[in-house]
Amino acid sequence: MPAAIYIKDLSKKYGTFEALRNIDLEIPTGEFFGLLGPNGAGKTTLINTLVGLAKKNAGTVEVLGHDVGADYIKTKSLIGLSPQEVNVDRFFKVRKLLEFQGGFYGMPRGERRARAEELLIQFDLKDKMDVQFWRLSGGMQKRVMVARSMMASPKILILDEPTSGVDVEQRHDLWGFLRGLNADGTTIILTTHFIDEAEQLCERVGIIARGQVIEMGAPQDLISKHCEQFFRVNGERKDQLNGYKVNDIEIQRGSLEEVFLKVTGHSIHEEQTDRAHD
Ligand SMILES: Nc1ncnc2c1ncn2[C@@H]1O[C@H](COP(=O)(O)OP(=O)(O)O)[C@@H](O)[C@H]1O
Numbered sequence: 001m002p003a004a005i006y007i008k009d010l011s012k013k014y015g016t017f018e019a020l021r022n023i024d025l026e027i028p029t030g031e032f033f034g035l036l037g038p039n040g041a042g043k044t045t046l047i048n049t050l051v052g053l054a055k056k057n058a059g060t061v062e063v064l065g066h067d068v069g070a071d072y073i074k075t076k077s078l079i080g081l082s083p084q085e086v087n088v089d090r091f092f093k094v095r096k097l098l099e100f101q102g103g104f105y106g107m108p109r110g111e112r113r114a115r116a117e118e119l120l121i122q123f124d125l126k127d128k129m130d131v132q133f134w135r136l137s138g139g140m141q142k143r144v145m146v147a148r149s150m151m152a153s154p155k156i157l158i159l160d161e162p163t164s165g166v167d168v169e170q171r172h173d174l175w176g177f178l179r180g181l182n183a184d185g186t187t188i189i190l191t192t193h194f195i196d197e198a199e200q201l202c203e204r205v206g207i208i209a210r211g212q213v214i215e216m217g218a219p220q221d222l223i224s225k226h227c228e229q230f231f232r233v234n235g236e237r238k239d240q241l242n243g244y245k246v247n248d249i250e251i252q253r254g255s256l257e258e259v260f261l262k263v264t265g266h267s268i269h270e271e272q273t274d275r276a277h278d
């Protein structure tokens with residue numbers, strides 16, 4: 001079976017500015033993959049090249065074996081996108097937004113209705129179906145956006161910053177829905193600048209900074225690779241554990257945050273807007 005996403009040597013420029021440089025990325029079918037990086041790293045640009053919203057300058061981009069440029073109609077039908085910026089008519093009611101989306105994919109009226117109903121139930125939105133989008137909380141809006149992107153039952157779901165601006169409780173709700181979709185067989189790719197989100201949800205994480213994917217792997221593998229493990233007793237680092245009680249010994253394991261700092265030299269919270277700096 002071809003990979004869900006296959007990217008080789010992808011480069012993208014805005015004018016002379018290189019937003020993406022020599023990206024190689026292969027995501028197998030069924031994976032829950034996270035693209036982790038600070039603001040300005042190139043996450044949205046990478047997503048946009050996958051869904052045909054940004055034109056690449058060089059390289060190969062394939063979705064389930066189909067070229068995104070040559071086979072645009074096909075690849076578009078395979079992907080559901082929940083974009084970073086809300087791109088819907090905020091005065092539409094929730095159910096209408098879903099049904100309308102089905103229309104873009106040529107679903108007949110009856111099928112649109114049935115699929116919208118199914119998703120309203122699946123995403124626990126049934127009691128909100130006649131509410132205008134703008135009246136919903138940020139977290140609920142994101143949930144509607146995800147449900148909407150699943151209207152045509154795509155094999156691959158791409159979420160660009162699904163939980164930015166969403167409060168903690170609603171964030172965890174959304175994570176639950178995403179885990180459910182992935183368990184049902186949907187390949188999920190999300191971008192995030194929240195380290196815990198990547199760590200909690202993703203089987204593999206790609207760390208992106210200044211337009212390059214600089215490290216990739218399962219969160220635990222990355223932590224083992226980059227973070228030293230050592231022991232503490234009463235907060236102090238110890239190399240020798242003889243004589244200490246087992247209950248007082250704490251293992252320092254490292255975190256994805258530490259991995260990020262090690263491989264990029266920056267905290268994820270620093271914005272990457274300084275284009276001249278390299
Ligand atoms: N349409 C555009 N024209 C020019 N520069 C852009 C455009 N879109 C994004 N950029 C620049 O490309 C870089 C990556 O942006 P983006 O992909 O939005 O990053 P992220 O999603 O990781 O925050 C940033 O420096 C941004 O300013």
Ligand SMILES: [Mg+2]
Pocket residue numbers: 043044045084160161
């Ligand atoms: Mg972005």
